[in-house]
Amino acid sequence: MLTNNNYLYLGLDFLIRERCEYQCTMLSQNKIHAFFTYYTPNCNDVFVVSSDMFAKNFNYLLNIRDLGLTIVIVNKLRNSPLASLFGVCAITYHFSVEELFNCIKKHKSSITQQLPQMPRLTxxxxxxxxxxxxxxxxxxxxxxxxxxxxxxxxxxxxxxxxxxxxxxxxxxxxxxxxxxxxxxxxxxxxxx
Missing domain, CATH: 1.10.10.10 (Winged helix-like DNA-binding domain superfamily/Winged helix DNA-binding domain)
Structure with a gap:
């Protein structure tokens, strides 16, 4: 989980541990570089990103997306322009666990589709x-x-x-x- 919001992390960590065997790790701004230096993401990893961390970690998210891993953006708006640009799922801050799992399942089932290309401007x-x-x-x-x-x-x-x-x-x-x-x-x- 990429966030500086401890409440969001603790709530998500509790819900995930109650419902499935996923492990939740909080990646704050000062830990993300070390995480990607020493950890190789695998296809089962899911990256839940709060909108406050999106801008700060844009290049990491581009690389995660290009690896075909699941990214879920937690945002104020359900229909975030970022979600369509990145070919990822967006949910609101007031999401349910079912909504999160449906989002992950939907992304995993569409993983074989080609990711949207980043626009090239003249x-x-x-x-x-x-x-x-x-x-x-x-x-x-x-x-x-x-x-x-x-x-x-x-x-x-x-x-x-x-x-x-x-x-x-x-x-x-x-x-x-x-x-x-x-x-x-x-x-x-x-x-x-």
Whole structure:
């Protein structure tokens, strides 16, 4: 369990020990690097991640996802944009044990499907996305790039399609580390 929330960890640990033979381990921010240095995850591992830890451990989660392991994001919203981007399950903080196990079972049964690819943005799309997330208006972006406002809107539509969002306002819900990953040209992967 990747969280700094001790109550969430203790509750989940108690429920899991009562219902099955899983072992629950709390991985806080200062323990995660050591964990992945000395432990090789196996296909039966399930990573439950609270949303407060998602942004801080983005590169680890990319690697866990690429290994085909189960990741469950515990979030305020059930339909998290992060879940669809990563091809993982999202549950709310007020989840039941059945909901957690159904989520794990659903992911395990779909593990043979190809994982969604992380979006690749062109240089112009990266510039537009970076400026939009910094709060720069469309007119200023078009002036600075030397393109029309219509082209900026076109780039935004393509970006939204690539990252799987329907509303531009939802870009603000994505973790800044994910936005930085997209704007950096997807070259900043850390392999543990």
């Amino acid at each position: 240089n112009r799309e990266r510039i537009v996305l970076f400026n939009i997330t910094k709060g720069v208006d469309i007119h200023s972006i078009s002036d600075s790039m030397g393109i029309s406002e219509k082209t900026v809107y076109s780039h935004m539509a393509i970006i939204m399609r690539k990252i799987g969002l329907k509303k531009r306002v939802n870009v603000g819900l994505l973790p800044s580390v994910y936005i930085n990953y997209l704007c950096a040209g997807n070259q900043s992967r850390v392999i543990y």
